Amino acid sequence: MNMASAAGPLAAGWGVHSVWMRRCLASARHDPLSGLWTRDAFEYRAGWLLARHPHVAVVLVDLDGFKALNDTHGHAVGDAAIRATAGSLSDALTGHRRAVAGRLGGDEFAAAVVLPDPVALPWLLRGLHDEITAPFRHDGRDLRVGASIGGALSSDAPAGTGRELPALLRLADEAMYTAKQGGGGWQTAGFAPRLTTTAGRRTGRPGTHTTPREEAS
Structure with a gap:
């Protein structure tokens, strides 16, 4: 067997391995439950957009x-809500x-x-809220969760580090918290009161918010 013939199966094997590796890497960048980008992958892509476009809305959504949905109907329904x-x-x-x-x-x-x-930000947030809070179907039942949404616009933030993703996420988080205190809905950072921060996040902010606003129907 000549060298060319021997190299054929080896090259084919490496080709299959390369495809498999790319699929594994792509899978690792996506959250397995929601199918959306993971935090690290999202932050990389969001930072890329911020570096190249003047008006970028950074939005934070908290259900x-x-x-209450998990406690009432079980984790399978909670997963369906996600x-x-x-x-x-x-x-x-x-x-x-x-x-x-x-x-x-x-x-x-x-x-x-x-x-x-930039004037499109309120319409964006309203549309997101309407979509997310619409009923979803699970096992023959119509269920729903509420949502609190905060949005910050890069062109409204101070030049420099204020227009970087961590700062904009903090502003969106503050706006989201304001919406949550009002019973849910959406809020832009331009109208949200300034809150104290610790390590770049709103002081006292838990990892997730579980204040029940709407019971599952």
């Missing part, structure tokens, strides 16, 4: 009533050519959306 939220978030961003969404953990999601005009 309301998620713990998947439904991810689907609603993706559907709401379909019309935006440059957008990225991720699951940060628990019942918390984030998105970065390039806007052609």
